[in-house]
Amino acid sequence: MQRFKNILYVATPGSTNHADLERAITLAGNSQARLTVVEVIEQMPRITKLIDQILLLEEFQNKIVAKHRQRLEELIAPWDKKIAIKTKILIGIPFIEIIHEILRNNHDLVIKMAESGGLLDRVFGSDDMHLLRECPCPVWLIKPKSPKTIQRILAAVDVDDYYPPEELNTRHRLNVQIIEMAGSLALSEFARLHVVHVWEAIAENTLRGSFLDMSDDKITAYIETVRQHCNQNLNALMAEVGGKLGQEAYNYLKPQTQLLKGCPRKIIPAFASKIEADLVIMGTVARTGISGFFIGNTAETILNQLDCSVLAIKPQGFKTPVILKH
Numbered sequence: 001m002q003r004f005k006n007i008l009y010v011a012t013p014g015s016t017n018h019a020d021l022e023r024a025i026t027l028a029g030n031s032q033a034r035l036t037v038v039e040v041i042e043q044m045p046r047i048t049k050l051i052d053q054i055l056l057l058e059e060f061q062n063k064i065v066a067k068h069r070q071r072l073e074e075l076i077a078p079w080d081k082k083i084a085i086k087t088k089i090l091i092g093i094p095f096i097e098i099i100h101e102i103l104r105n106n107h108d109l110v111i112k113m114a115e116s117g118g119l120l121d122r123v124f125g126s127d128d129m130h131l132l133r134e135c136p137c138p139v140w141l142i143k144p145k146s147p148k149t150i151q152r153i154l155a156a157v158d159v160d161d162y163y164p165p166e167e168l169n170t171r172h173r174l175n176v177q178i179i180e181m182a183g184s185l186a187l188s189e190f191a192r193l194h195v196v197h198v199w200e201a202i203a204e205n206t207l208r209g210s211f212l213d214m215s216d217d218k219i220t221a222y223i224e225t226v227r228q229h230c231n232q233n234l235n236a237l238m239a240e241v242g243g244k245l246g247q248e249a250y251n252y253l254k255p256q257t258q259l260l261k262g263c264p265r266k267i268i269p270a271f272a273s274k275i276e277a278d279l280v281i282m283g284t285v286a287r288t289g290i291s292g293f294f295i296g297n298t299a300e301t302i303l304n305q306l307d308c309s310v311l312a313i314k315p316q317g318f319k320t321p322v323i324l325k326h
Helices: 019-031 049-054 057-079 094-105 127-134 165-189 216-245 247-253 264-274 297-305
Strands: 006-010 034-041 085-091 109-113 139-142 152-156 192-199 256-261 279-283 309-313
Touching (some): 006 094, 019 057, 019 109, 019 165, 034 057, 127 139, 152 165, 165 192, 165 216, 165 309, 192 264, 216 256, 256 264, 264 279, 297 309
Parallel strands (some): 006 034, 006 109, 109 139, 152 192
């Protein structure tokens, strides 16, 4: 069963909504994991001459750090007797400093409140999108006003098998990772687990074109063959994960599998809305072997349409382009 051991929570300056912190503390407690709470503040610019006239820039920066550190201590005070929590103030560009912290201390999950303006800012240069693309560990973005308990989890997998062998292997391992993580969270939250694969019959519209003169029966038979093949792949995946979770845990979970026909960009957000999902878990890597290409257009489009929290997972072996300077 997938369990986190070293969780990083990113505090949002000025936020009065602590649903994301409560989620991090609950998860750390249930998983017996270490929890570090950080806040990222800006580096004071060297050109601030007015400040230099009053006191040294370094001293001024230290005073700001001390103020923010005190705020973090006050933030975690209600829970510090329940669980050991470490606090840190990071200085610099938020997403870069967060990734540096992950690389330095081997965190295996980042939890933060999603940026304002919906789940994501819909500006791909935002810190959230940078983390989704470049963070080496799973990223859990919690929407504002998120419920304290998770009732429904949607795990989106891709069981198509027409990819090149190397990519197929990467996708399969990512699918297993997604369902294991979803299963673990569903068990700890007593939540319902839905596992969905969205499929399409390749060239269906072309086959229906009049110039091919193909009968409706043959087209229907082809589509059904594709559906059955996807169903077999999904069943095989669930059987494999069931063995990893353990039969007792799997039987308790009773995950509901869904094969949905259509375009993933439209179907996954619509289905998440239909079942009122509190959390969508999905992979964010579209191709292997392409340096710097970490989140595909389909995944970005889906993420921008979701109105619930998201847990985005990278495959094993993923390497961030952010370099840790020693």
